[in-house]
Amino acid sequence: MKKVxxxxxxxxxxxxxxxxxxxxxxxxxxFAKSYEEASHLLRKHNGDFHAALLDLHLPxxxxxxxxxxxxxxxxxxxxxxGRVDEKVQESLNKSEVLNVILKNDxxxxxxxxxxxxxxxxxxDTNVxxxxDSKLYRDVLSKSLKKTKxxxxxxxxxxxxxxILADKSKNISLVITDYEMPRLNGLDLTIKIRExxxxxxxxxxxxxxxxxxxxVNKFLKFGANDFITKPFSDTEIVTxxxxxxxxxxxxxxxxxxxxxxxxxxxxxxxYFFDSGAxxxxxxxxxDANMAVAMLDIDKFKNINDTYGHDIGDIAIKEVxxxxxxxxxxxxxxxxxxxxEFCVLLEDISLQDxxxxxxxxxxxxxxxxxxxxxxxxxxTVSIGIYYGISDSLDEMIRLSDEALYIAKESGRxxxxxxx
Amino acid sequence: MKKVxxxxDEQKVLAxxxxxxxxxxxxxxYFAHSYKDALNxxSEHQGEFHAALLDINLPxxKNKEIVELATFYNIPSVILTDIxxxxxxxxxxxxxxxxxxxxxDLSSxxxxxxxxxxxxxxxDTSIxxxxxxxxxxxxLxxxxxxxxxxxxxxxxxxxxxxxxxxxxxxxxxxxxxxxxDMDGIELTLRLRRLYKRDQLGIIAIxxxxxxxxxxxxxxxxxxxxxxxxxTHNEIATxxxxxxxxxxxxxxxxxxxxxxxxxxxxxxxFFFDTGxxxxxxxxxxxxxLAVAMIDIDKFKNINDKFGHDTxxIAIQEIxxxxxxxxxxxxxxxxxxxxEFCVLLEDISYENxxxLFEKIxxxxxxxxxxxxxxxxxxxxxxxVYFGLSDSLEDMIKLSDEALYIAKESGRxxxxxxx
Numbered sequence: 001m002k003k004v005x006x007x008x009x010x011x012x013x014x015x016x017x018x019x020x021x022x023x024x025x026x027x028x029x030x031f032a033k034s035y036e037e038a039s040h041l042l043r044k045h046n047g048d049f050h051a052a053l054l055d056l057h058l059p060x061x062x063x064x065x066x067x068x069x070x071x072x073x074x075x076x077x078x079x080x081x082g083r084v085d086e087k088v089q090e091s092l093n094k095s096e097v098l099n100v101i102l103k104n105d106x107x108x109x110x111x112x113x114x115x116x117x118x119x120x121x122x123x124d125t126n127v128x129x130x131x132d133s134k135l136y137r138d139v140l141s142k143s144l145k146k147t148k149x150x151x152x153x154x155x156x157x158x159x160x161x162x163i164l165a166d167k168s169k170n171i172s173l174v175i176t177d178y179e180m181p182r183l184n185g186l187d188l189t190i191k192i193r194e195x196x197x198x199x200x201x202x203x204x205x206x207x208x209x210x211x212x213x214x215v216n217k218f219l220k221f222g223a224n225d226f227i228t229k230p231f232s233d234t235e236i237v238t239x240x241x242x243x244x245x246x247x248x249x250x251x252x253x254x255x256x257x258x259x260x261x262x263x264x265x266x267x268x269x270y271f272f273d274s275g276a277x278x279x280x281x282x283x284x285x286d287a288n289m290a291v292a293m294l295d296i297d298k299f300k301n302i303n304d305t306y307g308h309d310i311g312d313i314a315i316k317e318v319x320x321x322x323x324x325x326x327x328x329x330x331x332x333x334x335x336x337x338x339e340f341c342v343l344l345e346d347i348s349l350q351d352x353x354x355x356x357x358x359x360x361x362x363x364x365x366x367x368x369x370x371x372x373x374x375x376x377x378t379v380s381i382g383i384y385y386g387i388s389d390s391l392d393e394m395i396r397l398s399d400e401a402l403y404i405a406k407e408s409g410r411x412x413x414x415x416x417x
Numbered sequence: 418m419k420k421v422x423x424x425x426d427e428q429k430v431l432a433x434x435x436x437x438x439x440x441x442x443x444x445x446x447y448f449a450h451s452y453k454d455a456l457n458x459x460s461e462h463q464g465e466f467h468a469a470l471l472d473i474n475l476p477x478x479k480n481k482e483i484v485e486l487a488t489f490y491n492i493p494s495v496i497l498t499d500i501x502x503x504x505x506x507x508x509x510x511x512x513x514x515x516x517x518x519x520x521x522d523l524s525s526x527x528x529x530x531x532x533x534x535x536x537x538x539x540x541d542t543s544i545x546x547x548x549x550x551x552x553x554x555x556x557l558x559x560x561x562x563x564x565x566x567x568x569x570x571x572x573x574x575x576x577x578x579x580x581x582x583x584x585x586x587x588x589x590x591x592x593x594x595x596x597x598d599m600d601g602i603e604l605t606l607r608l609r610r611l612y613k614r615d616q617l618g619i620i621a622i623x624x625x626x627x628x629x630x631x632x633x634x635x636x637x638x639x640x641x642x643x644x645x646x647x648t649h650n651e652i653a654t655x656x657x658x659x660x661x662x663x664x665x666x667x668x669x670x671x672x673x674x675x676x677x678x679x680x681x682x683x684x685x686f687f688f689d690t691g692x693x694x695x696x697x698x699x700x701x702x703x704x705l706a707v708a709m710i711d712i713d714k715f716k717n718i719n720d721k722f723g724h725d726t727x728x729i730a731i732q733e734i735x736x737x738x739x740x741x742x743x744x745x746x747x748x749x750x751x752x753x754x755e756f757c758v759l760l761e762d763i764s765y766e767n768x769x770x771l772f773e774k775i776x777x778x779x780x781x782x783x784x785x786x787x788x789x790x791x792x793x794x795x796x797x798x799v800y801f802g803l804s805d806s807l808e809d810m811i812k813l814s815d816e817a818l819y820i821a822k823e824s825g826r827x828x829x830x831x832x833x
Contacts, residue, residue: 109605111636190524199665216654220516220528224662225641238632246640246662249615250669257673261685269677 001028002120002166003048005075007038007066008055013080013214017053022115027113027120035061035069042073049075050148051119053112056081056088064088076119076148080112082243098147098270118241122148125244126169128174129153130160131206140175143233147241157183162192164201171201173246178207178214186217195224199250202243206231249272252381260334262312263319272391275343278331279391282345289345290352291394293402294359296338297410302377310370314338314377317368325359340384341395349385349417356381356413364411373384378411385417418446419537420465424483425472425497426457430520434470437530444534452486459490466822467540467565468515468533469494477517488513493565495532497525512770515564535657539565542660543610546570547577547604548622553645557591560649574599578607587617588663589656592639594623594630602633615666618659622647640672641818676750678728679735681741687749688807692758694747695807698761703728705761706768708799709818710734710775712754713826715793722789729786730754730793737782741775763803765833772797780827794827801833 008014008028015029021029030045032038035058042049052075056064070077070092079092080101092100098119103110127149131137134155141151154160154170154201157180164171174192183191186239189203204225208336215226224243228235258270266274279354282289296302296314301309315338322332331343344352360381382402384394397416405414423438423446431437431448440444447462449455454473459466467781469492472831473481487494496517518529544561546568548554554570561568569584571577581587590608594601601621608619624645631642640662643655674686682690698705707768712718712730719727731754731824736747739754747759779795798818804810813832821830 219654219658234632238635242635
């Protein structure tokens with residue numbers, strides 16, 4: 001959730017904005033109807049606002065004073081206004097306003113919120129700028145920073161590949177020039193596409209008008225988009241945002257394919273797709289792994305006593321507790337019903353035991369309060385530690401361990417080697 | 418599967434091409450080492466090749482005769498060459514040449530095969546051109562024909578909206594900016610109210626150098642923008658690149674919505690789409706048919722022939738239902754050997770006839786695998802009418818299925 005300041009003196013506009021905001025659950029809006037109210041909110045939430053949506057003409061500030069106010073708090077702003085006169089336009093040009101949207105039809109509300117939403121997402125989005133000219137890199141980075149994107153810079157294709165190799169940088173989009181020493185933009189595009197698909201990492205190529213044929217080459221070799229120099233700030237920013245939106249859309253649809261609807265945990269298919277490559281990597285190194293199968297004890301009782309809705313909440317709780325306790329690199333999936341499977345690499349037998357004993361205890365101490373019922377339950381965990389002939393086989397062995405854990409009285413961790 | 422002619426005299430290049438082509442399971446490649454080989458293949462499979470990949474320097478045809486040959490048979494071709502020759506560019510202007518690629522490294526092979534793959538998909542892709550100028554529509558249409566895209570035309574926004582609504586299979590719309598009555602911006606806005614960017618691609622085209630027109634189009638949801646002074650190459654590449662992205666979306670969505678074993682829709686998709694159909698018909702108060710179909714004694718098939726054969730039986734249900742249902746009927750695999758179908762705009766009598774026919778089809782269907790020959794029957798429970806919710810209608814059809822099973826199987830039981 002990120003805080004957004006919304007200022008408009010019209011109740012109609014505010015209620016239309018509220019309606020549209022419902023579609024975006026990560027926006028936490030604060031509404032002000034005047035300059036006075038806005039400055040009060042700004043003082044109260046000092047430095048907490050990530051973006052602002054501003055009306056230029058307020059009863060107590062008729063000449064866009066609100067823009068300077070937001071600027072002084074360094075809040076990126078979108079202006080939603082009925083009209084823009086010349087004097088105001090001039091002051092807007094000098095300010096840090098990201099976009100000016102005219103309230104001329106109902107869709108302007110949608111686009112204003114869309115801009116806000118994009119800006120919020122940009123705070124967590126990383127872009128790599130590749131150009132051999134430091135001047136160009138700096139100019140471009142500055143435009144991007146204005147939209148709150150985080151930028152990295154590389155002076156040629158080779159350096160770009162080195163930066164991309166560091167997965168922790170989590171780059172979503174690469175903007176690359178064509179002509180560069182060592183490795184040019186086209187060769188960089190080809191290299192990137194050997195590893196990432198268009199839905200995983202976007203590439204925007206930039207080049208001069210003269211090399212027109214190069215556009216086709218770039219697109220054929222996998223660039224998502226192309227921009228010709230010289231370009232305006234607005235054009236590059238819109239192209240980048242538009243490509244980032246498409247990546248997000250891909251991400252949402254992939255989540256639908258790979259995640260379980262009830263809990264948001266990965267599904268069985270994703271576990272096997274993703275787990276297979278982890279297994280193969282560790283098999284090559286002959287490194288040990290841990291596969292854990294976890295199951296709610298006497299789950300049928302919960303369902304029978306409290307009904308399926310409460311049963312579902314209990315299942316969601318498993319995902320939450322596992323999320324909190326596991327490392328982000330561990331692979332966890334719901335296998336169906338109340339059963340979850342976890343794959344862990346780079347872990348010792350002793351640490352495995354510690355982690356899962358801890359998880360078992362967390363469930364034991366955990367109580368879930370729903371309306372006027374309080375429920376608690378325990379889990380049994382079966383683990384296989386080692387490296388056997390296949391991932392399927394390791395799962396089978398952990399399943400056997402789970403069976404033993406259940407047979408020996410439940411609320412237990414059983415490890416097989 | 419579409420047939421593609423691949424000609425190269427170097428065994429090494431052919432091997433690379435073969436490996437790359439295998440990644441595309443709808444390409445049926447035919448390999449030739451020489452002009453003579455190619456000629457034989459062409460006369461043997463006359464009219465059947467959808468595309469060709471040609472090396473222009475062959476031992477028995479050094480002067481690009483192979484290109485003339487492919488052109489003679491009207492086969493769209495990608496040319497692979499190791500010579501940098503200006504004259505080759507002239508050949509490019511001939512109508513059936515898709516691209517010229519110098520084979521300097523592996524990525525050029527990848528690029529050539531991608532070009533072929535896109536062209537094959539284009540045969541089954543429809544797009545719409547919206548422009549008030551007939552001349553421009555013609556120029557675009559000709560350009561698209563070259564990459565095997567068949568385009569529909571609209572001369573204004575209203576016409577365009579109607580065409581898109583009536584042709585669910587249109588993937589991409591090319592929209593001119595300046596049009597009387599409804600301009601490109603307005604049309605884009607209206608289309609985006611109906612279809613998202615992953616459902617329908619929009620490329621805006623304009624001569625206007627008006628400030629920020631590109632940004633404006635992209636902001637309201639156009640996928641791309643092309644200046645009207647485009648070259649054939651430019652527009653073709655932009656269109657192909659956008660179509661590829663839309664295909665990628667479709668593939669990923671299929672993963673989310675379809676069952677892995679049969680390719681039928683899954684339960685979630687059934688409810689997402691089915692609820693919409695239900696509400697629409699509820700408003701009109703028109704009855705729907707929901708049918709639950711289940712293989713009789715499926716356990717026996719599994720026990721006797723093994724799970725692999727059981728899976729084949731399940732796949733067979735999807736096939737037979739596909740063949741007998743209308744394209745607008747919604748069918749999904751609910752799990753195991755159970756399928757559910759939702760039909761609208763159908764009378765009670767027609768629903769009965771349809772499911773009797775389907776039941777009969779299974780009874781007479783003999784499945785032959787490598788190891789076994791067997792038949793199976795199905796029971797079908799149908800609810801016809803309009804009850805309180807889709808869930809309820811499914812529950813009622815499930816009850817009908819139970820009765821069908823109880824009264825001896827291989828039966829259709831309809832509840833009203």
